[in-house]
Amino acid sequence: MSERSSVTLSDVAAVAGVSLSTASRALNGGGRISAATRARIAEVARRLDFRPNALAQSFALGRSRTIGILAYNARGAFTEPVLVGAVAHLGGREQACLLYDTGFDPDAMAESVRRLLARRVDGLLVLGDGFQSQLRSVTGDFTVPVVYAHGLTDRAADSCYVPDGEMAGRLAGEHLLSLGRRRIAHITAERHDAAAAGRERGLLTTLAEAGLPAAGDTLRGDWSRASGAAACRRLIESGTPFDAVFCGNDQIALGVESVLLEAGRRVPDDVALVGVDNWETVISGQGTRHLTTVDTGLAGLGAAAAAQVADGRDDPGPHAHPCELVVGATTGGGRPGD
Structure with a gap:
């Protein structure tokens, strides 16, 4: 056992010139001890590299830690x-x-x-x-x-x-508006899903504050890439003009992107895309920056x-x-x- 690891509370008390009970109360944050004495004991503990025994602390404090x-x-x-x-x-x-x-x-x-x-x-x-x-x-x-x-x-x-689902929708909407996009469509999951509802609410509120409607009705499905692709086909077939799509999550966005490219629409030149989840970095660990997304932290x-x-x-x-x-x-x- 090294000299550093064998330092005890008694050693701290002796060097600080206080009793064992005073040293214990000071380091555990309890007792009526002056600020100067508490600071002196803490400084000695740091200098000696005192590492309290977690089990002993638990018994002393009556907590399991x-x-x-x-x-x-x-x-x-x-x-x-x-x-x-x-x-x-x-x-x-x-x-x-x-x-x-x-x-x-x-x-x-x-x-x-x-x-x-x-x-x-x-x-x-x-x-x-x-x-x-x-x-x-x-x-x-x-x-x-x-x-x-x-x-x-x-x-x-x-x-x-x-x-914060509403914040996710707001961030996406504000970003797209800052790029000059004014016909923003929304593709997401079913309305009863609380995450989908919050993100939709944030987007629509941001658009309304800018005096703009969404590009067509919100298109719904599930959280999958296949659902995003199917919804994008419906959006294109509807003839609704759009220059951006905010997608409820990144998987939907990737499905939307695949259909846009098949249809000869360039991303982001013709249509800008934003998803949610930061799947590429947080979930898959790829650390790429292909998809613009909202990281939910x-x-x-x-x-x-x-x-x-x-x-x-x-x-x-x-x-x-x-x-x-x-x-x-x-x-x-x-x-x-x-």
Whole structure:
């Protein structure tokens, strides 16, 4: 064992000239200790590279220093970045994580809740798989803070972190308008899908504020590339003039692009395209800049939800997490040679 790793709290107390109990209270943030004494003890701990024993701290504070994470689908393409963001934030705060993945199984969910209750976690973070299914609230089962990420529960008072769909629609609309596009069509999923509804609302509000209607009615299907392609064919066959398309997600946008190219329409010269999700970078890891898209900030969303759990804050209701526009070749940016 190295000399640095064997430094104890008693060593810190001796060098700082205080009692063991005073050193412990100062480093744990408790007790009536002057600011000067607390600062001196902290400085000594840093200089000696004191690393407190996590288990001993847990016993002293009466806390497990463990946050439970209950995922509906931890392996999901959109859940994974939320999970990574949450775990990275908690790790930075020296909080251990205990992950249970239910795989959408109600029995597994119930068993996971029982196990987490038995482990006496300091807080619980529940990870959904998007807006496709409503999360079951487990807040009433716990006496510690419970926060939900990437999904909404069946209980209005629950604290739920979700991507800001309206902001995504606004960012896309404002970008296309800034490029001089004035006939903007919209292709997305069904109206009952909360993500689709928010993104559509953001786009239409932005267009209305600019005194413009959308180019034709919103065309709907599902979130797939094939659905985007089919909707684009309907748009072309309708004869509606359009010079841009905001697509509900990147898969729809790629389907739209394939049909536009088949029809001899140049992207972005004739038609500019914007999607949502930043699939190329966040999900697939390709890191390319072909498709202009809106990144929904899933890692940051996970970190924000984890911060509330770790802080023990009571902040009820939905929290719309901000998005970011990523400009690529489909609106004229990020082309080779630029």
